[in-house]
Amino acid sequence: MELMKFGIDIGHNSSPDIGAQGIKFEDNLTLDVGNRVMTKLKALNHQVINCKPQRSRSITDSLSTRCNIANANRVDVFVSIHFNAFNGLANGTEVYAISDNARKKGQPVLDEITKLGFFRRGLKNGSHLYVLKNTNMPAILVECCFCDARKDMKLFDPETMANAIVKGLAGKLPDENEPIIHIPDEEDNPSTAVLRLQKALNRLKIPGKNGRSLVEDGIIGAQTKTAVQNLQRITAIQQTGIAGDTTWKGINQILSKRVLRRNHAGGIAVRYIQYRLGAENDSIYGPQTEGLVKRFQQQNGLVADGIIGNMTWTKFIG
Numbered sequence: 001m002e003l004m005k006f007g008i009d010i011g012h013n014s015s016p017d018i019g020a021q022g023i024k025f026e027d028n029l030t031l032d033v034g035n036r037v038m039t040k041l042k043a044l045n046h047q048v049i050n051c052k053p054q055r056s057r058s059i060t061d062s063l064s065t066r067c068n069i070a071n072a073n074r075v076d077v078f079v080s081i082h083f084n085a086f087n088g089l090a091n092g093t094e095v096y097a098i099s100d101n102a103r104k105k106g107q108p109v110l111d112e113i114t115k116l117g118f119f120r121r122g123l124k125n126g127s128h129l130y131v132l133k134n135t136n137m138p139a140i141l142v143e144c145c146f147c148d149a150r151k152d153m154k155l156f157d158p159e160t161m162a163n164a165i166v167k168g169l170a171g172k173l174p175d176e177n178e179p180i181i182h183i184p185d186e187e188d189n190p191s192t193a194v195l196r197l198q199k200a201l202n203r204l205k206i207p208g209k210n211g212r213s214l215v216e217d218g219i220i221g222a223q224t225k226t227a228v229q230n231l232q233r234i235t236a237i238q239q240t241g242i243a244g245d246t247t248w249k250g251i252n253q254i255l256s257k258r259v260l261r262r263n264h265a266g267g268i269a270v271r272y273i274q275y276r277l278g279a280e281n282d283s284i285y286g287p288q289t290e291g292l293v294k295r296f297q298q299q300n301g302l303v304a305d306g307i308i309g310n311m312t313w314t315k316f317i318g
Contacts, residue, residue, distance in 0.1 A: 005047040006169065007075035009066045009131060010034030011082040014053045015302070015309035017062035018259065020085035022148025027259045027309070029147055029158070034081045036162035043174035044166075049073045051080075055311055060130075067134040077105055078139035079169065080131050083147040091149040092119030095142050096126030102138040109142055109168030116164055117155050118145050194218045197243050200251050201227045203317050204272070206234070234275040235268045236283070255317065260308040262290050273308060276316055 011030040012019035019026025038048045051069045056062035070078045084090070093113045095106040106123055114120040121143075126132040132139045144161055145152035167173055195218040202213050207230065208223030215223070225241040232239045235250045243251075250268045258269055267283050274281045277292040293312070294304040300315045 003046055004076040004170075005049065005073070006041055007049045007051045007070035007073065007078040007135075007137075008034055008038050008041070009051040009070070009078065009080035011080055012062075013310060014056040014062045014065075015307060015311050016305055017053075017056055017059045018305075018307055018309055020083065020147055021261065022083075022085045022088075022146065023150065023153045024147050025259050026083040026085065026147050029083045029144070029156075030081050032158045033144065033162050033165070036158060037079075037081065037165050040162060040166040040174055041170060044170050044172070046170065049075050051078070063130040064134065066131055070139075071136050075137055077169065078131070078135045078137055079109075079165070080139070080141040081165070082141060082143050083145060084143045085146055085148040088148050088150070091146050091152045092121040093143065093145055094121035094124055095140055096124050096129055096132060097138075097140045098125065098127050098132050099138060102126075102132070102140050105138050105169065106140040106142075108171075109140065109165055112164035112168040113142075113144065113161065116160055118152065194220055194224070197228075197251075198224055200255065201231065204231070204251070204254060205276070205317075206231045234281070235271050236281075237268075257310055257313040257317075260285055262286070262306055273316070 011026065011034075013027045013031055019030060034052070038050060041048050049069065051066045053062050053065040056065065066080070084094070093110060095110040097103045097106040103123055110120065110123055126141055129141055132141055142165060145156055147153065163173055195216060198214045198216045198218070201224070202216065206227050208214055208227040212223065214227055228243050228247065229239045229241045231237075231251070232241075232247060237246055237250055253268050254272050260269060260273065262285055270285050270289070271281050271283045273279075273293070274289055277289065277296060279289045279292050290306040293308060294306050296315070297304040297306075297312060302311055302315065
């Protein structure tokens with residue numbers, strides 16, 4: 001296959017344009033799969049344009065920005081990645097397209113995903129979909145599977161899903177003997193260096209003694225140990241002052257900026273938000289926490305929807 005320029009649209013992930021909520025959140029799934037798809041296409045030497053907006057004023061603004069990015073960069077193929085949700089029982093994969101050329105691009109993607117065991121819902125007419133109507137090149141929208149269906153979520157694996165999409169688009173996968181450096185978000189970052197620890201604690205605004213920020217010198221001293229203990233106390237991790245595996249998992253979980261919503265038992269990430277807002281630290285995103293989040297969003301010029309998406313996380317931790 002000749003080298004191409006792909007426009008990859010990671011669905012939603014731009015508040016107030018937030019994806020479906022099921023057994024898993026669509027935003028988290030599309031971000032994971034989309035990043036893997038882009039990494040793999042680049043490893044095959046294709047050009048890749050990330051079409052996801054950095055911020056959006058409205059859902060329409062989010063959708064139009066994605067199309068504008070693709071059109072301005074004159075990509076050869078536009079691919080929008082999504083996950084379905086309906087009633088917990090519907091399941092399977094479907095791909096939407098409008099033009100004949102787009103259908104030719106979408107059919108191999110559908111074929112590869114259904115080889116993984118997902119029910120084939122078909123190649124469907126996408127003339128009602130904004131991003132397909134307003135892009136100037138062959139464009140497809142992939143509904144990978146249903147995020148509210150136990151059958152699909154049990155079968156789903158982000159790596160195999162990304163492989164299926166890439167093989168459908170490019171006809172092959174990167175050479176398995178060539179290592180691909182893939183860190184889809186901070187949650188998968190294995191680094192436990194002292195300097196990274198200090199930078200992370202400062203980014204999270206976790207102070208050392210006397211409320212001071214840490215000196216980022218790569219040395220474990222009393223200030224750094226105190227900050228680690230403070231984080232452990234906030235997140236209900238055993239207060240050892242040592243950044244072991246559990247503490248690092250907690251740090252990375254916060255830095256990954258997972259979407260949080262009302263009634264979300266988000267554990268460490270919710271405890272951190274509650275610490276920042278002065279809410280009761282119970283790890284449950286309930287009415288009190290939601291009210292404080294909405295006030296925080298209003299104070300920072302954000303849509304006060306109570307959903308902690310990328311823009312709200314950015315105001316908290318950059």
